[in-house]
Amino acid sequence: MALLSTTDFPHQIVKTEGFAHKRIDLHSHTNCSDGSLSPQSLIDRAANFQIDVLAITDHDTVAGIDIAQKYIEEKKIPLKLITGIEISTAWQGFEIHIVGLNIDKENCDLQALIVKQQEAREQRAISMGEKLAKCGFSTVYADAKEMAGQGSITRAHFAKVLHQQGHVNTMQQAFDKYIGKKGSKGQRAYVKPNWCSIEEAVQAIHQAGGSAVMAHPIRYDLSAKWLRRLIVHFSEVAGDGLEVVLPQMNPEQRRKMLAYCEEYNLFSSMGSDFHYPNKWSDLGRNLTMPVGAKPVWAQWQ
Structure with missing residues (x-):
């Protein structure tokens, strides 16, 4: 995939006066990471x-942002592209994802x-490949690297x-049997990641002029007590908002996330976390900002 010059599309402040009554999806992936579609197809x-x-x-x-923006401009597609990233972080033994929105990607x-x-x-992929080779799957690392x-x-x-x-038999079974974390040490080929801290991710996003949003808080398999601890920590390191709307959230979960936003003075975001075409979490599916929420794009005026 040929990448464009990093100066082709300089960072600009997004004007959001016209965001009202728009279909908005602030979390999606391309095949530049683990999505199935190219930036153009997305x-x-x-x-x-x-x-x-x-x-x-x-x-x-x-890597996918300039490709997508160039395609939008070439095809004159009436779509506003928000420059973003999802950063993996480590917190108390959990992997927590922080989304950066409206960032200057050249910062x-x-x-x-x-780079870090x-x-x-x-390094994690290499170690995982070595463990899978011991399980009898000698080519998995090379094949995964080629796929990426x-x-x-x-x-x-x-x-x-x-x-x-x-x-x-299924991709989920790969996590359940080999590469997922289950129990104190994880499965046979699980490798503990060496991610940055939540504070490092938030700081980098802020240095890039963006908003730091905790991705899918309901998916971390945390008790109510630990989820609150996570949100308190995120607020203390100057995190900006929570994803309060995902396609498969029930009304009670949305109310709970919105209550956390109100309690800790956080903005609200929403996104499908789209990876591949499916009926459960497709682009824009069931994404409506709750009444009373402070949308994250209010920061971008």
């Missing part, structure tokens, strides 16, 4: 789904963190390869 799908505002938030990379602090994260990803191409290599690539090679 933009086509967003246009077909009548999305007005879309954020591309690939894991620890901004030196952000770029330095991306990519090195951690590569120039994009960020993730455990999803390993799961896809294990599934395609017939070692597991």
Whole structure:
């Protein structure tokens, strides 16, 4: 995948006066990380789904953004692209994802963190490949690396390869049997990641002029007590907002996330966390900002 010059699309402050009554999705992925669609195909799908505002938030990379923006301009697609990223962080033994929105992707602090994260990803992938080789799957690392191409290599690539090679019946089974964390040490090929802290991620996003949003708080398998601790910590390190709306959240979960935002003076965001076409979490699905929420884009005026 040929990348464009990093100066082709300089960072600009997004004017959000026209965001009212728009279809907005602030969390999506391309094949520059673990999504299945190219940046161009993702933009086509967003246009077909009548999305007005879309954020591309690939894991620890901004490689797809210039490609998508160039395509939007060439095809004259009426879609506002928000420059984003999803940064993996470590907190109390949990992997917590922080989304950066409306960032200057050329910012030196952000770029330095991306390099650090990519090195951690590569070392983790190598170690995971070694463990899988001991399980009898000698080519999985090489095949996962080829599948990732120039994009960020993730455990999803390993799961896809294990599934395609017939070692597991489903991708989820790859996590359950080999590469997922279950119990104190994880499964046979699980490798503990060496991610940055939440504070480092928030600081880098802020240095890049963006908003730091905690991705999918309901998915971390935390008790109510630990989730509150996480949100308190996120607020203390100057995090900006929570994803209060995801396609598969029930009304009670949305009310709870909105209550946390109100309690800790946080902004609200929403996104599909789109990775591949499916009926459960497709672009824009069930995304409506709750009444009374402070939308994260209010920061971008």
